[in-house]
Each structure stands twice: as structure tokens, then as C-alpha cells.
Amino acid sequence: MSALFELRDVTMRFGGLTALNRFSMQVEAGSIHALIGPNGAGKSTVFNCVSRFCMPQRGEIFFDSRPLLAEPAHRIVQLGIARTFQNIEQLHRMTVLETVLVGLTSRTPRYFSFAPGATRARAERRAVEEAEEILSQTALIGFRDTLAGELDFGRQKLLDLARALASRPRLLLLDEPAAGLRNREISFVDSILVNLARERGITIVLVEHVMQLVMSVADRVTVLSFGEKLAEGAPSAIRADSKVVEAYLGSEAAHA
């Protein structure tokens, strides 16, 4: 058993509110691992702790056996972890291509900003080529020079994914990639996720409410409720788990 990514006993409190309570989970390399739970269960907090936007009061987070909590926020992506955002947090005033170039930051050489010259030109050209390739893969190339803030909702989500992919992550944290999308778009996301995991071997942790997507792509599902782990297992097992159905799926199970 090879856990690429592990949370061990993580507790995160905001003022009097406990967002995560001694939460542990292990993610296997190459798998798609879904993290589900009702609103406010602490799913995004897991991501925010990994992204180092908040500091857990206790517990540890490991990636590739390396403790993450000692790293600053911007180092996380260099270690191979990329993430997307739940609310469309966008680089509104940057174009689609520029957004992906930002995603490429960790892999762009830190040439001296003011120096014109061949090295700089080559590096920029290479970065743009790569960004365009990623845009082609995510069907955004037609919007290359559109401002990110002017994209429709679905494409903003895609762009967020494209930006995250640009860093060539080994672990991808996706925060509700399908929320608010139409069916047709959901199946597109579905196909991209599967493609990423199976073809490129990227490990994916997925926070999602759209059960249709979770059930079709996830290898393993962890259920969070009020900051604590409620259940964990294969999608079919989770679906059958009465505790989960009671606490969370309840009414939604009927729709799925």
C-alpha cells in the first residue's frame, strides 16, 4: 500500500468553531479519491490546510512522506500539489492564456525581469507554447485572449483546472469542479478527470456534491461530517452505508 498523500490527526479550529477534528485520511497514488459531506463539514478546510492558507492546531500532513506543514504556501505547488477553487476565484483581469502562464510559474525560469535577450525570449516562447497546449486540451484555446472574468461560469471552472494542470502536478486537489455545471459540461469534466488519472497517472482528491460525478469516477470515497470522518470505502460501499445515507445522502441519494 503506497499512500502518496496523508492527513494524520488534523485538527483545525477557527475561533470557537472546530472545522476539522482529528481527521485522518490516506490517498493512494494514481487513484481518484472523493471527499464528500454536507455543507460546512470541513472539506474545503482540508484543502486550505494543504494549501497552507491555514495552520492546523494539531496533526500532520504528508505528501510523498514529506511533512507539508513546514512548507510555505507557494512551495506546495513546487512539491507537486496543485489545486482548484470552489468559488470561482479567478484572475479576473488576466487573459485565459496569462492565467495558464501563471499556473506555469513554478516551471518558468526566474530570469531577470528587466533583461531583454535570447534566454528570456526562448523561455517566454516555450512557456506560451506549453500554455497553448494545455488550453487545447481543455478546449479553451478559442478564448486564448479573453479576460478570465468575462468567461462563462463553466469555462471559468475549466480554466481553473487548466491553471492547476499547468504545474504538472502529481496530486490534484479539485474543489467542486462540477458545481453549477450543466450535464453536458459535467460529462466533459468527468472525461477529463478519468483521462488525467488513468493516462497521466495524476492522483486526484475531489471535493464534490454532484454525486453523479463522484460515483462514476471515484475509486474511493471519504465522508466528512462536522469535521469528523464518518465513513470511507469504495463508492458502492458508501452508497450502501446506512450511516452515510442518513447523515448526508438522504434526500440527495434519490436524485443520484
Next chain:
Amino acid sequence: MTIGMKRLAGALALGIAAAGVAVTAKAQTPPGVTSNEIVIGLFGPLSGPLVAYGVDPLNAAKMVYDEVNARGGIHGRRIRLVIEDDKCNGNELVGVVKKLVTVDNVFILHGGSCTAAIAAAQEYVLREKVPFVMLNAAGDNAVFPATRYMFGSFQGTQRVYGSALAQFAVKDLKAKRVAIIVHDDDYGKANLAAAKAVVERLGGQVVAQERIPPAIADITAPVLNLRASKPDAILSGAYPAPAVLLAQKYGEFGMTAIPLLQSTQGMPTPSVYAKNVGNPDALKNLYHTWSFNDIADEALHKKWVDMYKKYYPDREPGPFMVTGIPSALAVVDTLQRMGRDLTREKFVEAMEKLNLKSDVMTGPLQFGPGRRDALRSVVVVKFDGKTQKVMPGIFAWNGKDGN
């Protein structure tokens, strides 16, 4: 880009042609003077925070020139004014001066209400050798050290006020311990230096020097400091708002046994000042310097106010209106004395010989070789909130104290 380049080339060609014309034109006549016209560049703050010091004084100066034109001009030449707004801002005033000199080709410059802004243009004026007569700035830093082309201080410099108050305090009021409160700016610095020099020269002692920020909200601390120094007299170089605050606190703290001596700038209209202070007690022991004739001879003052109302029927003259008059009178007087043969160098030489007993100011307006501040003597007035009484004697600055 190509359109831009064509336009640029066009502008360049035009500019070069214009410059050529200007050069040939320059060679024939002195700038700003034709057979029937003298062009004067007139400017002051006509907008912005210091507009009070600009609109009325500039109107008044214009009125003096208009009046001269109405009587047939000077030796057959009419005066034509090019009027500009300098906002009392250095960058802006330098631009105005350069425009007047190089685009409007004026003969002389007449303007400026703020010393710091004027000082910014000084170097240019000296280099281009254009006479610059200040409109109504006190101008300590523009006239000390004296430079050939800058003339001003027609209502006296801060040195004059500081020195007058100090002389009055030590000589007439027999004060031994003198406390001084001034603004933390160039005017305050000059006022303080002169007052201190005079007090010490006359054998007194300066027991407190308070430099307060011009926008002070609570003047308690400096006034307490003044009180703690146990002075025989308090000299103030404060501007209108702090001058009122000072008098209020001085009254409130029961310091009225100590004479309070205020420089002119703190009370542009004494009656408004008294109203602002609000407490008649605080004015029991108040004196102030004054450089205009209106207190001694109201009729003379009224003449100018009436003339102003005639020229500008829809504008009530403000307290600073008369400050625009003496400089214009000095320019007119100088041009009169020069005759028809006008050059800028001759204007400077004639200006140096100015000795004008104007009916506006308390003392004569004089320049000389190495002297560029016009008024050096003022009177001291006792003001109890209602009546003004001119104290005997004229208080003159000796040209040295505080320099």
C-alpha cells in the same frame, strides 16, 4: 504609428518655423514693448486653497493698470495684461512664468502670492534676466538674499513684523522676558529669527519659542508652554485660524495680564478676528502690527474700495484686496519715471530708485542696490475688539536683524 509620425514631423516643422520667427522678432524690439503697448504678465492664485490671497489682489492690481490706461497710459503706451492662475503651486507657477516669458513675450512679470512658489521660479527669472515684481507675497525667501531681478514684499517681510513687535514689546512695554509663537514654516522661521535678534539686541530675553503646525487643532499645549515660561509679553506670528485659537486659549487660561502681540497676517480683518475670538476679555491687552493706512486714514482706504466696487460691481472686496495695489503702483511709478526708452535692464535700474509714498501703506516703498524688499516700517495698533488705536511711532526693521 505612421500617422503619429507624420503629425510629429508636422509639429516639428511648425515649431522650427515658429522659433525662427521668434528669433528674428526678438532682435528688433525689446520683448513685450511696442510703440503703443507694454505687456505685463500678471498672475496669482485664482483657484485652489489659497484663492483668498489671489483673486481680489489680482483684481486690484488690474484695476490700477486699467485706471492708468483710462488716463491715457504711460508715455503714450497702454498697458496690456496677460493674466494667469498659478494656484500658489511651485510647478504651476514656474510653468506660468515660462509661458509669460517665452510664449507671451511679456516685458516684466508681476505676480505671485506665495513665497515658496515664487522661489521655485527665481533661478529661471535670473537666468533669463526678466524683472519679476511680486504681487503680494511677504517673500522673505525670495528677497533675501537680494537678487537683481526679483522685487517684492510691498507689505513688509516677516522680518519687519517680527522686528516691530519685538521693538514694541521691549521698548514700549518694557518687557524683559519675551515668549514667541510662530508657524512651523518659512514665514514663522523668518518672523522668529528677526524677533529673537531684536529682543536680544535690546537686552531682553526670549524665554519660549513655540513653532506650531499651521493646521493645529488643539493649541492647548503650546499655550501652556508659553504660560509656563512666565513671559512679560507674547509675540505671535500665527496665521488667522491659529491666531484666533491662540487668543481664545490665552483668554481661557487667564493670561490676559500679559500683552499679546500679533503679526498682521493673523488678523486680516480685525473685526472678524474679534468676532471669531468671541471673548472680549481676551482682547484686553492685544496689539498688532499693521502696514496699511486704513486705520490712520480711512478716507484714503475708502477711495480704493470704492474704485474696486466700480470696477467689479458684483464682488465685495475681501480683506486682502488692498494688498494687490502697492506693487501695481510701484510698477506704474517706475514705468512713469523711465520715459519712453524701455528695456528690462533699465526697468531694474529704475525700480532700484523707487521711493514711493503710496497712500495705501504706512511706510514708503523703497528699493536700492542690494535691497529688494519694499516696505520696512509698520505701525503697531492696540485693538480692544471694537476700536483700533495706532500706537505712537513707526517701527522699522534695520535690514540686519534675523538675516
Next chain:
Amino acid sequence: MYGAPPPKQLAALGLLVLAGFVLPHALPDYFLYIGNLLMMYAVLALGLDILLGWTGQFAFAHIAFYGFGIYATALLNMRLGIPFVLGMPIAAAVAALIGLLIALPATRLRTVYLALATYAFAECAQWVFRTWDSVTRGPDGLRMSAPQIFGYMVGNDRDAMPVIAIILAVMLGATLYLVRSRLGRAFCAVRDSEHVAAASGIDVKRTKVLAFTISAFYAGVAGGVYTLFQSFVHPDGLGVWTLVLVLTMIVVGGSGTIGGVLLGVLLLGVLPEALRAAPRGLLVWQEFAYGLILILAIMFMPRGLWGLVIYRLRRKARRGPPPQAVPVPALEREP
């Protein structure tokens, strides 16, 4: 932005330098002075916009660095005899260093706190300029002696213009490259979302500190430029009014765009000169009109004038199917 500046823009820089050499032989001092003033404001505004428009940090300390640049360049020249070509870079570098020191605590602050802390710094700096008599000559103002460049006296508009044009061209060129670099994109990313920036591997704090430092450097250079064509500096000119003027240039022109900033500088720099033709009685309304322009600009031109221009151009270019028409492809699922 990415890639390299288009050749057209680089050619425009060349043209600017050329104009700097040619115009002094063609125009009277007044126009040269206004030109020099505008070029100085351009450097100042470009620098402020790096912080405000590109990095989204609402900081007001700029005017302090500008003042520092003026005093330092002038005093190095007058007291220590350090020529301008050395003095200005030293002054700008020290301004940048102060900017860096300010940035370290300031980057912890956000929004109103950042704005007020940096404004307070600017006020403190102005107070120091006014109070430190023995060095700055305090409220009397400092008469600066004319600087020398390779033994050639500068100090009037005619001689200063080519030098200023070269400096502006260099700063402008640097800005063109800067915004097209990894760092420039990091500025924009921090502006739009610090979370996305951090999650993309951008060190947010370091980026902000760099923006502060570079911005302060520009202000220092602008201060150095001031000493080339002015002969006097007074602390009163280094106050909130100048700051608001530069801020207005940026906002009206279009923050976060180089073209917009230059347009704003040109417009607001020329406006008071154009107003000279207005009837004298109306001049007193200038302050009112200034406020009105600011409010209207913010209401109706959120991206500034430049935004309007670009929007028009883009709409023209967008004849043809709008990009929204591109369909989302349905990829085949892997078996």
C-alpha cells in the same frame, strides 16, 4: 502579458528619445517645461501603477520616495559633489531600499490599513523634509544647483529634455519588459487573487515586497528627474495634492495599463494648461470640476479612458463569430 514588447512599442521609445533631442531646438521654454514635467510625472505614475494597478496594493507612500529622490539627488550633488549619473541611481536605489523596509511590515496589512499606514508614512516623510533644517533647509526650501552630466551642465529645460527623454525611455522600456515577465504576471495574479497566486506557486509576500521596492525605485528616479529641470524644492510640493494628482492620472487614464497611465499623465498634465484659455471667473471652479471629473471617471470609465479605447478597438476587431460560439467537445470516455 507575455512574450516581448512589440517592435512598434520599442520604436516609439526611439521616437521619444529622438523627440527629446529635436524639440529643444524647435519650441519655446514653456512647452519644453511642460514636456519635462509630463515626462517626470510619467515616471512617477508608472511606478505608482506598478503597485496600485498591477499588484493591486493600495499604497500611498509613493510621494515620500519621490521626495526622497529629489532631496537625495540634489544633496549628493551639492554637498558631496557626486554627479547626477551616479547620484540619481544611488538616490533611487536608496529609495528602493527604504521601499523594501517599508514593505516588510506593510505587506502584512490589507485594504484600509495598508492605505492609511502608507499614507501616514508619506506624511511623516514630508514632516521630516520640513523639519530637518540642517539637511533639507526645512520650510525655506532647498535651492538646488544645476546637475552635471559628463561635464555638461543641465538645469534648464532645453538641456534637460534629451536626458529626461532618455530616462523615460529606459524606464518605459523596463516597464514594457517587466509586465511581460514572470514577475509581471505574478503582480497581476496577486492583484486578482492572492489565493490563486499562492496556489500557483507565487510567493505572495515576496511579490508584494518586490512591487513596493520597484515602485519606490521609479519614484526615486522621478525625483532625480525633477532635479534636472527644476531649481528649487519645497516640502509643500511633496504633500497629498501631488499624490492625488498622480492617482488621478492613473485612474482617469486606466490603471494597470501602460498606455492608460501615459494617456492619463498627458491629459491631466495638459488640462490645467488648456484651462488657461477659460474665462477668469470660472477658474475658481477648478477644484470643483476636478472632483467632478474624478467621480464621473470612476462612475463611467471603470477601466479609465484607455479601457474605453481598447474596448472600442476590440469590438471592431470582433467582427465575425464571437468566441462564445466554440462548442465544448464531448471527449470519449476511456473504456
Next chain:
Amino acid sequence: MSLVLQGVASGVVTGCVYALVALSLVIVYKATDVVNFAGGELVMIGAYLGLLLLLWFQLPYIAMFALVPVAVFAVGALFDRITLRKVGGRALAKHVDLVSFVVATIGLSYLLKGAVRVVPFTEEVRRLPPLFSGPPVFIGDVVLQRQDLAIIAVTTMIMLALWLFFERTLLGKALRATSQNARAAALVGVPVSAMRMAVWGLASAIAGIAGVLLAPKLLMTPDMGAVVMLAFAAAIIGGFSSLPGCVVGGIALGVIQNLVGIFISPQAIAVTPFFVIMLVLLFRPEGLFGESLALKKV
């Protein structure tokens, strides 16, 4: 010793004035996220309106005291309705709002200042008659004017009224909800944009009252709005989100300024508020009374 006591007492009074203006700034900031750089000009407008009503319309003092807040309320509410709603309506990202909003208020400040400046009457320093006049009051060695006591009383009353309003009335609670989470407030049926307008009006009215109160004390010029920086300093000490914090901050600043004037130098009075702002923010980025910033939901 009496020197220090007097300095402290006068500082408390001046501090109350700062606190009033600071209250106006903080109410606006809490409810609408706008930093109001025109706060000082609203004070100035209040003062000049008061003078206009007294001198031109010959109204009794009480009528003026009642009318000025109403008029300034209208100025603030209209500014929000006409300008800020338009600016806020199409904003894309948070910080863009801040810049645009701040620039809009800077615009308003120049607009108001410019409008007052065109009246030649304002060229000279003026003073509004005090609310109470009469001989000064002695407390031991310390002298205070009756107007000073009135300032303390009115500040306390406004402070209490605001507290009651925000804690005890439905409208006040709705305003608080709006300021904490506009979207949620809208969902439960609070008319958010009307609320914002009301807040702007309320804050402006307080500034107007401050103008009437402090005009006898600070004197009136079109530039008297510069007092806003002192109010900002007071608000920063108080944390910029706490109403009692404003009062404590204002009084602290007033006292500190006087102590600086007595023990250091009057020259340093001008720089004191700015130095205080920097010092407070250096050590307590959220101010002395501010709540620490919670993580924004990502």
C-alpha cells in the same frame, strides 16, 4: 502638574471631536467597506451649512442644530445612491472596489471643497457661535469652556444612541446584518442597497453634527476637512471596526497630541497622528480593539 492635567483635559475634549468624525468613518466602513476620504468635507459642509442657516436664514440655534444633520444626511445618501451604487454594481474583484470607492470619495472631497470655495465669504476664517456660551468652568486648576462640556455630552449621547440603535432596533440589526454579510442579508429580505444608503446618510449626519460642534472650537475654512486624518488615526487606534474603540482612540489621540506638545515639541504635534497610525499598525495590524481577521472563505 496642573500643566499636564490641563493638557489632558483639553485633549479629552478635542479627542471627542476626533471620535465623532471617526464614528462616521467607521460606520461607513463597517457597513459598506468604503474608506470615506470625504469624511472631513462632510464635517466642513455641516459647519458651513450651520453658518448659512444662522446668518442667512436667521434660524434659531436649535433649528439649525436639527436641520444640519438632515441636510448632510441627504448629501451622503445621495452620494451613495448616485455614485457608489454605480461603482459598486459592476465591480469585479474586491480590491478594485476599494480603489474605485476611495477615488470616488476623494472626488467628493474635492467637489465639496470646491463648491464651498467659490463663495468669497469663505475666504476668511469664520466661527460658528458655540452651543453654550458663558464663563469657563473650573475643575480644580483645570479650565474648560462650556462648549467643551457640550462636546463631551453630545459625543456621549451620540455614542449611546448609536449603541442602542445597533443593538436594540430592528433597523439597526438589519444594518449590522448587512455589514456582516450582504448576500445573506439580502436572502432574508433586508433591502441591502437601501440599507447602504441609510448608513451613508447616518454617517454623514454624524459628520454634520461634528461640524456644528467643532466649528466653534476649530474654526472654519474650506480646508478644515483635514481633520479627517486625525479621525482616521483615532479609528485606527480603535481598530476601525469598533464604535467604542473610536471614542477611546479619539480621546487617546487628543491627549497624546497635547502631551507631545508639552513634553516634546509643538512642532511634533502635526506628525503625531501619523506616527501613531504607523506604530499601531506595526504592532497590531488590526488596531488595538480590532477583531483579528478571519480567513475569507475560499
